[in-house]
Amino acid sequence: MPKRFRQLRLAAVCRLAAWCAASALVPVAAAQAPAQTAISAENQLKAVFLFNFAQFIAWPQGAFQSLQSPIIIGVLGDDPFGPYLDRVVQGEKIGNRPLVVRRYLRAEDAAECSILFISRSEAGDFDRVKEKLKGRSLLTVGDFAGFARLGGMVRFVTESGKIRLRINVFAAKAVGLTISSKLLAHATIVATEDN
Amino acid sequence: MRFQDKPIGLKLTAIILGTSAVVLLLTCTAFLAYDVFAFRKDSVRQLSTLGEIVATNSTGVLAFANQDDATEILAALRAERHIVAACLYDRQGRIFARYPAGTPDEAFPAAPETDGYHFESGHLVGFAPVEQVLGQRLGTLYLKSDMAALYDRLRLYAGIAILVIAVSSLVAYTLSRKLQQQISRPILALAETAKAVSDRQDYSVRAQKFGDDELGLLTAAFNHMLGQIQEQNMALQQAYDDLRQTQLAITQQERLRALGQMASGIAHDINNAISPASLYVESLLEREPNLSERTRTYLTTIQRAIDDVAQTVRRLREFYRKREPQLTLTPVDLNKSVEQVADLTRAHWAYTAQQRGIVIRMTTELAPAQLAVMGVESEIREALTNLIFNAVDAMPEGGTLTLRTGVVHGRAPGAGPAEPSFASVEVSDTGTGMDEETRRRCMEPFFTTKGERGTGLGLAMVYGTVRRHDAKIEIDSAPGRGTTVRLLFPLPTTVLELPPDDLPGPRPSSPLRILIVDDDAVLLDSLARTLAEEGHAVTQANGGQAGVEAFLEAQRSQRPFAVVITDLGMPHVDGHRVASVVKAASPGTPVFLLTGWGQGLPAEGGMPLHVDRVLTKPPKLRELREALAAV
Numbered sequence: 001m002p003k004r005f006r007q008l009r010l011a012a013v014c015r016l017a018a019w020c021a022a023s024a025l026v027p028v029a030a031a032q033a034p035a036q037t038a039i040s041a042e043n044q045l046k047a048v049f050l051f052n053f054a055q056f057i058a059w060p061q062g063a064f065q066s067l068q069s070p071i072i073i074g075v076l077g078d079d080p081f082g083p084y085l086d087r088v089v090q091g092e093k094i095g096n097r098p099l100v101v102r103r104y105l106r107a108e109d110a111a112e113c114s115i116l117f118i119s120r121s122e123a124g125d126f127d128r129v130k131e132k133l134k135g136r137s138l139l140t141v142g143d144f145a146g147f148a149r150l151g152g153m154v155r156f157v158t159e160s161g162k163i164r165l166r167i168n169v170f171a172a173k174a175v176g177l178t179i180s181s182k183l184l185a186h187a188t189i190v191a192t193e194d195n
Numbered sequence: 196m197r198f199q200d201k202p203i204g205l206k207l208t209a210i211i212l213g214t215s216a217v218v219l220l221l222t223c224t225a226f227l228a229y230d231v232f233a234f235r236k237d238s239v240r241q242l243s244t245l246g247e248i249v250a251t252n253s254t255g256v257l258a259f260a261n262q263d264d265a266t267e268i269l270a271a272l273r274a275e276r277h278i279v280a281a282c283l284y285d286r287q288g289r290i291f292a293r294y295p296a297g298t299p300d301e302a303f304p305a306a307p308e309t310d311g312y313h314f315e316s317g318h319l320v321g322f323a324p325v326e327q328v329l330g331q332r333l334g335t336l337y338l339k340s341d342m343a344a345l346y347d348r349l350r351l352y353a354g355i356a357i358l359v360i361a362v363s364s365l366v367a368y369t370l371s372r373k374l375q376q377q378i379s380r381p382i383l384a385l386a387e388t389a390k391a392v393s394d395r396q397d398y399s400v401r402a403q404k405f406g407d408d409e410l411g412l413l414t415a416a417f418n419h420m421l422g423q424i425q426e427q428n429m430a431l432q433q434a435y436d437d438l439r440q441t442q443l444a445i446t447q448q449e450r451l452r453a454l455g456q457m458a459s460g461i462a463h464d465i466n467n468a469i470s471p472a473s474l475y476v477e478s479l480l481e482r483e484p485n486l487s488e489r490t491r492t493y494l495t496t497i498q499r500a501i502d503d504v505a506q507t508v509r510r511l512r513e514f515y516r517k518r519e520p521q522l523t524l525t526p527v528d529l530n531k532s533v534e535q536v537a538d539l540t541r542a543h544w545a546y547t548a549q550q551r552g553i554v555i556r557m558t559t560e561l562a563p564a565q566l567a568v569m570g571v572e573s574e575i576r577e578a579l580t581n582l583i584f585n586a587v588d589a590m591p592e593g594g595t596l597t598l599r600t601g602v603v604h605g606r607a608p609g610a611g612p613a614e615p616s617f618a619s620v621e622v623s624d625t626g627t628g629m630d631e632e633t634r635r636r637c638m639e640p641f642f643t644t645k646g647e648r649g650t651g652l653g654l655a656m657v658y659g660t661v662r663r664h665d666a667k668i669e670i671d672s673a674p675g676r677g678t679t680v681r682l683l684f685p686l687p688t689t690v691l692e693l694p695p696d697d698l699p700g701p702r703p704s705s706p707l708r709i710l711i712v713d714d715d716a717v718l719l720d721s722l723a724r725t726l727a728e729e730g731h732a733v734t735q736a737n738g739g740q741a742g743v744e745a746f747l748e749a750q751r752s753q754r755p756f757a758v759v760i761t762d763l764g765m766p767h768v769d770g771h772r773v774a775s776v777v778k779a780a781s782p783g784t785p786v787f788l789l790t791g792w793g794q795g796l797p798a799e800g801g802m803p804l805h806v807d808r809v810l811t812k813p814p815k816l817r818e819l820r821e822a823l824a825a826v
Contacts, residue, residue, distance in 0.1 A: 045260065049258075049259060052258035052259065052327075052333070054328075055254075055258065055327040055328040055331050055333075056254075056255070056258065056327060092331065093330065093331075094328050094331060095328065095329070095330075162260070163259075163260070165259060180255070180327070182252075182254055182255035182258075182327070183255055183258075183259070185255050185264070186255050186256065186259045186261045186264060
């Protein structure tokens with residue numbers, strides 16, 4: 001996969017300038033969305049990604065109660081997005097399904113979600129969270145280290161100012177989720193590692 | 196030269212060529228327009244398909260902000276060489292990736308426009324939505340395609356169209372050159388005929404007909420019209436000729452009438468003048484046995500001279516005498532007529548010729564027996580006289596004139612080969628002869644080869660005589676070979692009784708009391724003396740009035756006249772008056788009319804009222820004796 005190689009090489013070359021790029025992104029984002037100064041550009045992008053995932057994921061039958069049931073994007077633990085995420089999904093629909101953002105403190109409450117962002121605050125408690133959500137057809141997304149290897153499905157990796165995706169396809173498949181190849185094309189596929 | 200004036204063949208060719216070229220041009224244009232339309236539609240379809248594929252492939256890169264991959268996806272458009280520019284806008288309408296890489300933003304629309312494709316300054320441009328899920332727009336794809344393919348295609352088509360038009364025009368030209376003749380040929384033939392007609396006034400030409408189409412009908416109608424014109428023209432010409440001939444004939448007749456009147460007067464005077472001479476010479480020769488030989492010879496010569504004068508005058512009379520339409524045909528012996536004519540014309544062919552210093556010999560070859568036909572003797576004689584005059588005129592160097600009579604066998608319709616059918620009289624000369632043109636026209640009235648000397652009526656009169664006798668005329672002639680004119684009279688089916696020939700001179704009758712009336716004293720005196728010598732008692736009356744008085748006086752004195760001989764033309768009381776008075780007083784008294792010629796006499800053969808006998812001047816003793824013997 002030449003594409004993949006180039007991507008990796010680029011990533012290596014640019015790593016040194018990571019901070020510059022990141023700092024460069026912030027004022028640009030701030031200029032375009034002055035109301036979101038509290039939220040970093042990186043997190044804003046992640047919020048958009050969360051919303052975009054809804055378009056590239058196919059949930060198994062029975063995951064929703066009805067055809068009109070909303071797609072719930074949940075945030076478990078500390079919310080890095082603030083109201084930005086709410087604004088992103090505001091009024092949006094995937095097919096007939098409206099998009100709803102909910103925030104949870106307890107993993108057991110988050111079982112109703114379709115897409116669940118597991119905050120870094122939950123990193124230490126990830127095994128328990130996994131346990132609580134076991135068997136649920138929801139896409140788990142996180143950005144802490146080892147998220148995908150530990151059984152999370154999609155991890156945001158920030159590399160040289162860009163957000164890369166690391167996807168554990170197997171974890172997703174295990175709960176009946178189908179991830180579009182177009183999403184996979186932009187991601188690094190990983191598997192769950194038993195530690 | 197304007198187009199209207201070009202030849203019709205060229206016009207037809209031009210029309211056919213022009214029509215086919217225009218039709219082809221329209222067809223090619225229509226095809227081209229359709230093709231351009233279809234090509235554009237196809238281009239739009241292709242570009243939209245391409246856009247859809249690229250857009251579909253671009254959902255991920257836009258959704259997850261993978262600029263490198265986006266650039267790579269767009270770079271794949273290299274394979275489509277007509278795509279000159281492309282870019283992806285993100286959800287916010289910012290340019291996210293571009294093709295070719297490194298193209299400045301200014302080369303692209305600042306922001307995405309309405310989805311769809313349109314042509315814009317020679318390019319096809321379009322915007323396609325990038326959506327993973329319906330209604331969720333991730334961004335917009337912009338594509339720009341040049342139309343070089345279309346222009347290539349247009350050039351190719353234009354080339355093909357020009358080639359097709361050129362080739363088909365050539366074919367159309369070749370074909371039309373041939374086919375236009377179908378139309379132009381009959382028209383040209385018609386035009387040529389019309390030109391020939393108008394140029395030469397020749398209505399006998401006809402246009403060639405090539406078919407039964409409208410042009411054929413036109414040609415037929417034209418030919419029919421020509422035929423009618425020709426007929427009418429001929430009828431007109433005929434009418435004109437008839438009119439002209441009639442006019443000429445009338446003029447000529449008028450001339451002849453005037454001439455005749457003059458001749459009549461002259462003839463009368465001559466006859467009166469020579470009458471005493473004739474009477475005295477005849478009387479002397481008969482009654483004076485003791486004349487010396489010399490005197491007798493002289494008197495005989497004088498007598499012949501007088502006869503010739505009388506005959507000349509008679510011929511004048513015969514020639515100018517007005518024709519009677521009704522002919523009384525009597526048996527005529529052609530042999531005798533020929534002999535008489537030979538004698539009668541002797542002065543002309545013998546003496547006149549000698550005066551001109553040429554010699555004309557006359558031979559007669561007559562049929563052995565008499566040759567009797569039904570006819571008018573004087574007319575036949577006149578016809579022969581004319582022929583002899585012509586023959587003499589045809590021999591300016593002299594020659595031989597032959598009169599020939601005979602029987603022609605088997606030429607009448609229905610007659611056997613050996614059956615005699617015609618009596619022929621030939622007048623043959625060894626003169627200049629006639630060419631074909633002259634031979635053909637010689638019977639026409641007023642046609643003459645003699646210039647001022649000829650009237651052009653001689654042969655026309657002959658022809659009239661021939662026609663009136665149901666006879667035929669044949670002319671054998673060739674230039675330098677002489678001319679033979681042959682008159683063929685039908686032979687009668689029954690044997691004809693000819694009038695008796697000259698009887699032996701009658702003896703003087705018994706003495707009679709005779710009253711002679713004339714206004715010419717000399718003639719009166721000579722006639723009185725001659726009759727007195729015959730033993731008659733003669734009373735002279737000078738003029739009609741005196742004659743009537745003398746006759747009535749004699750009636751009253753019981754010593755009536757046995758015969759009255761009166762002149763016809765006299766002042767105040769003419770011969771007719773005298774005759775009527777005589778007959779009124781004494782119906783039994785014979786009246787003899789003595790006349791110079793013609794004047795006042797009724798139709799030939801008839802006898803004037805109250806007249807018992809007509810005697811001609813100059814009076815012949817023999818005739819007088821014969822007439823008096825019958826009293």
